[in-house]
Every structure is written in structure tokens, then in C-alpha cells.
Amino acid sequence: MKKLLLLLSLVLSCNAPALAAPPSNFSEAKVVAKEKIYNDQANSALGELYCGCQWEWEGKSGGKLNPKACGYQPRNQNERAERTEWEHIVPAWTFGHQRQCWQKGGREFCEKDDPVFRVMEANLFNLYPAVGEVNGDRGNFSYGMVTSKKPQYGQCQTKVDFAQKVAEPRDEVKGLVARTTFYMFDRYNLNMSRQQQQLLMAWNKEHPVKPWEKLRDQRIAAIMGHNNPFVTGERVWTDGYKPVGDGVVSAIAAKPATVSQPAAATASTAGAIIASKNGNSYHLPEGCPSYSAIKEKNRVYFETEAQALAAGYKKAGNCK
Incomplete structure (x- = not known):
């Protein structure tokens, strides 16, 4: 019966x-x-990402779990051990450090100044509920193999090596985290070490896509407008793979104004879509009353609405 319900959910x-x-x-x-x-x-039987614990939803997006019910024993943070947090499978630190904004002011500056970073940070493919303490212990560590066999969190199988700065997730999700990592590095043209590639390719092969991962992919695709191609099989990460970078959208430069044609009109004639560095809405040349209201120094230009959406902007509410 459970398999039938899962299949029905996948079709829907x-x-x-x-x-x-x-x-x-x-x-x-x-x-x-x-x-x-x-x-x-x-x-669900799979539970949250790192330990397989079940939880109860609490508030807008949080969760509360019972550590004892899944055999979880807190390492040293009892409060975080009783709640779920949203784990970035590829840490914000990792993709942020490959953005210029991070060098200027870290994560806070990127969230304010870099539309592409905001898209990456909000990418649903990269988010998963995880027990808070392990999420905090993993931090910005890369995934890797941890040689120690000593349990850190009771029956939880995920291990963290603080000295080597690596985290090894439980076997049940190794394939999922590998394919998610491939997706993020591919979509945003990020650099991955050869050692990390070799490890994740092995996990991808050893732990193939399961029904829940397919269902998760379809649910996210219904919101994001695209699938993870490493889950659907459209792309395969191999040795020497070159990231496509189809999620990196660069704002186009504004065309210089002429004596007979002011800057705003030039942008409109060119069909440019305008957004503000300080806002989250974009405006079309026609049908959007605020199209010319954004100061020139704050303008970000896009050629298509798809580019603006991919950069994290939404169509202005007053557009007809």
C-alpha cells in the first residue's frame, strides 16, 4: 500500500x-x-538527513524531534539535538567563497548585494531538514570518509572528523548528497577538488537514486522549473566533467544614453528588464509603472524575465 501511495504521489x-x-x-x-x-x-521511514530521526513540525518552518526515539545521543548541544534545522548540503560558505561578494563582507554582504548568491542560498534542491546538533557540527566541512568507528551521536551513523574537517553522512543519503553536490557545482559553475569528485562519484555509483529522491526531485522541479539532471540521468558527472553554469545569470550592461535618447528610454528600446540592487522585484519596459523610477546607480538589467527570475527577482506587483 505504501509503495502504491508513493507511486501515486510521484505521478501527481x-x-x-x-x-x-x-x-x-x-x-x-x-x-x-x-x-x-x-x-x-x-x-517517514527515512527521517531527517543525517540520523534518520522523525520530527514534528513547529512554527513556520522548524521541527522538534525526540532524540531518544531514534537512539540519538547529544554530543554536547542538548537544545540543538532536539530540533531540526535546514542544512545546505553544499554549505553557503562553500559557494559563497567563490563569489566576489564574500570577499567584501561575507555571507551578510552577499545576501544583500549579490542576487546570484541569494538564488543559490534559496535553492530548494540544496536544502534538507537535519538534526540541529549534527548540522552545526558539520558546519562548512566537505563530505569525506571518517575512519573513526567510535559513535559520536548514539545510534546515529553520521560521523564528523573535526581535526580533518570532513563529515561522512549515513549510507542511506550518500547518493542523494552526491547528486545534490553535482547539481550545485554544475549549475553555478563552481570548482570542486579532484579528491571530492572521486569520492562523490563513488557514492553516486554505490547508492543509486531511490523512489523518495525521485519524488523529492519532482516536487522541487514543480517549484524551481527544472529537475536535477543528475537525478533524472540527463547528466552524469565523470572524471574531468566541465560544469555548465546554467544557473549563473549576469546582469547585462546598460547601453549608454545619447543626447536625443535618455538612459531609461534606451533600456526600454533595447527591451531590457530592470531590477533594483536594493529590492526583489523586476520591471518590464511596458506595463510596469515603476520601470523608470529606479535610480540609475541601483539598476540591474536583464534581457529576459527568465534571467530575472533565475537571479531571484519577482515581477513587480503593480505591473499590468
Whole structure:
């Protein structure tokens, strides 16, 4: 019966229409992830990411778990051991350090100044509920093999090597984290060490896609507008793979104004779409009353609405 219900959910997800736009920031992404992706997974057999613990939803996007019910023993953070947090499978630190904004002011500056970073931070494929203490212990460590056999969290199989700065997730999710990592590095043209590639390729092979991962992919695709191609099989990460970078959208430069044609008109004639560095809405040359209201120094230009959406902007509410 459970298999039939899972199959039915998968079929329905495949036919689900995409939402108007993906979440534009991390806070919004957490709420969407709860309501649209993991809403029925709190009591699933797979459980949260690192220890397989079940939880109860609490508040807009949080969760509360009973550590004893899954054999989890806190290492030293009892409070975080009793709640779920949203884990970035590829840490924000990892992809942030490959953005210029991080060098200027870290994560906070990136969230404010870099639309592409905001898209990456809010990417639903990269988010998963995880027990808070392990999420905190993993931090920005890369995934790797931990040689110690001494349990750190009771029956939880995930291990963290603080000296080597690596974390090894339990076997049940190694394939999922590998394919998610491939997706993020591929979509945003990130650099991955050869050692990390070799490890994740091995995990991808040893732990093939399972029904829940397919269902998760379809649910996220209905919101994001695309699948993870490493889950669907459209792409395969091999030795020497070159990232496509199809999620990196660069703002186009504004065309210089002429004496007879002011800057705003030039942009409109060129069909450019305008957004503000300080906002989260984009404006079309026609039908959007605020198209010319954004100061030139704050303008970000896009050639298509798809580019603006991919950069984390939404269509202005006053556009006709």
C-alpha cells in the first residue's frame, strides 16, 4: 500500500504546474520547503538527513524531534539535538567563497548585494531538514570518509572528523548528497577538488537514486522549473566533467544614453528588464509603472524575465 501511495504521489508531482517563481531568499525557501516538499516526510521511514530521526513540525518552518526515539545521543548541544534545522548540503560558505561578494563582507554582504548568491542560498534542491546538533557540527566541512568507528551521536551513523574537517553522512543519503553536490557545482559553475569528485562519484555509483529522491526531485522541479539532471540521468558527472553554469545569470550592461535618447528610454528600446540592487522585484519596459523610477546607480538589467527570475527577482506587483 505504501509503495502504491508513493507511486501515486510521484505521478501527481510530475504533472504539477510550476509555481510563479522559485523562492527569492533563504527565509522564504525554508517555508516553501516545509509546505511543498517535506510536509509529509516528518514521520517517514527515512527521517531527517543525517540520523534518520522523525520530527514534528513547529512554527513556520522548524521541527522538534525526540532524540531518544531514534537512539540519538547529544554530543554536547542538548537544545540543538532536539530540533531540526535546514542544512545546505553544499554549505553557503562553500559557494559563497567563490563569489566576489564574500570577499567584501561575507555571507551578510552577499545576501544583500549579490542576487546570484541569494538564488543559490534559496535553492530548494540544496536544502534538507537535519538534526540541529549534527548540522552545526558539520558546519562548512566537505563530505569525506571518517575512519573513526567510535559513535559520536548514539545510534546515529553520521560521523564528523573535526581535526580533518570532513563529515561522512549515513549510507542511506550518500547518493542523494552526491547528486545534490553535482547539481550545485554544475549549475553555478563552481570548482570542486579532484579528491571530492572521486569520492562523490563513488557514492553516486554505490547508492543509486531511490523512489523518495525521485519524488523529492519532482516536487522541487514543480517549484524551481527544472529537475536535477543528475537525478533524472540527463547528466552524469565523470572524471574531468566541465560544469555548465546554467544557473549563473549576469546582469547585462546598460547601453549608454545619447543626447536625443535618455538612459531609461534606451533600456526600454533595447527591451531590457530592470531590477533594483536594493529590492526583489523586476520591471518590464511596458506595463510596469515603476520601470523608470529606479535610480540609475541601483539598476540591474536583464534581457529576459527568465534571467530575472533565475537571479531571484519577482515581477513587480503593480505591473499590468
